[in-house]
Amino acid sequence: MPVQKTTIAQALLQARRIVVFTGAGMSAESGIATFRNAPDSLWAKFNTREMATRQGWRDNKERVWAWYEGRRGAVMQTEPHGGHVAIAQLASVLKARHGHSVQLDVVTQNVDNLHERAGSANVIHLHGSLFAPRCMACDEPGELAPGMPDPTLMALPPPRCQHCQGYLRPGVVWFGEEMPQTEFRQAEDLVDACDAMLVVGTSGVVWPAAELPINAHHLGKFVAEINPEPSELAKYMRVQWPTSAAQGLPQLLDVLRAG
16 A cells, blocks of 8 residues: 555544545546646647636627536536545545544636536635626626526527626636635635645645645644655655546545545
């Protein structure tokens, strides 16, 4: 058994509050395209200024809305993998082992809903969500059309806001926009209070999200990375386990169940 797996399991057994911090690598194992570092990444195929800026929206909101609806449709056709399910089950497995309640919170940079579909209840989206549009004018949340989006459409008029009749925009953070401060402060508070933090499937290059594991390290928390290759955050980790989320997290759960 890899020593990293054993060390992480021992730390989790001592923890009462755990934060799992996930990035694009987590979703990639379900078949969702990442944004960087691959020939088939989203930004290798599409112009960032056109699809992920306020100016791009102003220039052609019908094209931008159609593109994000296509992405949402692609997500809806994927399934959470074993790593997503393992995270959702981790707190209950730990409670079964030692009888104490464990609070587990997911802080994700991903804009899909795979953690929720796998059963995780406490999920903070640092970069927004494809499933949470909001009004461009008044910032109120809006509702998406029912059914499966058509990924072949090149233009699609955005829905109107039910509050002010402005246009709904994708509920994700675009380039040049700040991360939602309420969510980031919540994530900071969770890091301050946690006993252990798992960093899964992230490159560690997107700021300020990458500050969270670093802060956990400086606070003396147990911080472990589960990633096939060491990320930019690896030097702040107590443990770096070179495995994928879909393989490693279910294995970790098996160790915890076995005792």
